[in-house]
Amino acid sequence: MTKQQRYTAVISWFQQNMPNPETELHYTSPFQLLISVILAAQCTDKRVNLITPALFEAYPTPEALAVSNKDAVFEYVKSVSYPNNKANHLVKMAQMLMADFDGEVPSTVEDLMKLPGVGKKTANVIASIVFKIPALAVDTHVFRVSNRIGLTDNSKTPLETEKELNKYIPKQLWSTAHHWLILHGRYVCTARKPNCGECGLKAYCKYYFNSKSTVDLISAEDVPM
Ligand code: SF4
Numbered sequence: 001m002t003k004q005q006r007y008t009a010v011i012s013w014f015q016q017n018m019p020n021p022e023t024e025l026h027y028t029s030p031f032q033l034l035i036s037v038i039l040a041a042q043c044t045d046k047r048v049n050l051i052t053p054a055l056f057e058a059y060p061t062p063e064a065l066a067v068s069n070k071d072a073v074f075e076y077v078k079s080v081s082y083p084n085n086k087a088n089h090l091v092k093m094a095q096m097l098m099a100d101f102d103g104e105v106p107s108t109v110e111d112l113m114k115l116p117g118v119g120k121k122t123a124n125v126i127a128s129i130v131f132k133i134p135a136l137a138v139d140t141h142v143f144r145v146s147n148r149i150g151l152t153d154n155s156k157t158p159l160e161t162e163k164e165l166n167k168y169i170p171k172q173l174w175s176t177a178h179h180w181l182i183l184h185g186r187y188v189c190t191a192r193k194p195n196c197g198e199c200g201l202k203a204y205c206k207y208y209f210n211s212k213s214t215v216d217l218i219s220a221e222d223v224p225m
Contacts, residue, residue, distance in 0.1 A: 006150055007168040009204040014180040017200060021179030030105040030130045032056055037125050038089060038117040043081045062103045065094035089117025107131045128175035136174040138162045141185025150206025
């Protein structure tokens, strides 16, 4: 199977089986989504969704968050990973929104990346979900699943993965593909143990093909001569 054939088959499978994938973070405004995505770095969406209702109620606007302080915000975010850093980033992010962006979430990846706590991945997520800009954010799930399936060739960095996926996936599907690979990594092709038995992608998956070949080889060796 060529790489192009693999991509075509995988995209087609996702289109049929996961036609409208969406983020699992709860939010009602671009500002809330920005906060949630910052908090979700190295943390689960589930955990973030548990704490954001109280946080959003306490800080409903960039103005309110900008005049708060790290210690006050920490109390709301202390159960997520890296709470000190994230509390600090949230306050500074809101201050920059007020100072440089008229209190609005900026609409380009470049401007988003100027905000404290916002790297390429977070900026891509916001740009694609809020502003419908084609962008394929590579998080830990996208990175792992892409390597396992063979969409990338043992890519070493998220940026390498992003470039490779962008090359083969049509631009209009970048944002959707981001959600496909995240959800597949979260529920089927999990980090601890891929659930290949339940996976609809095994016919196109390099990892499955290689592990099956290894099992076949071991079984063949076990056959008494
Ligand atoms: S076949 Fe296994 S390794 Fe391949 S994508 Fe599915 S779960 Fe992941």
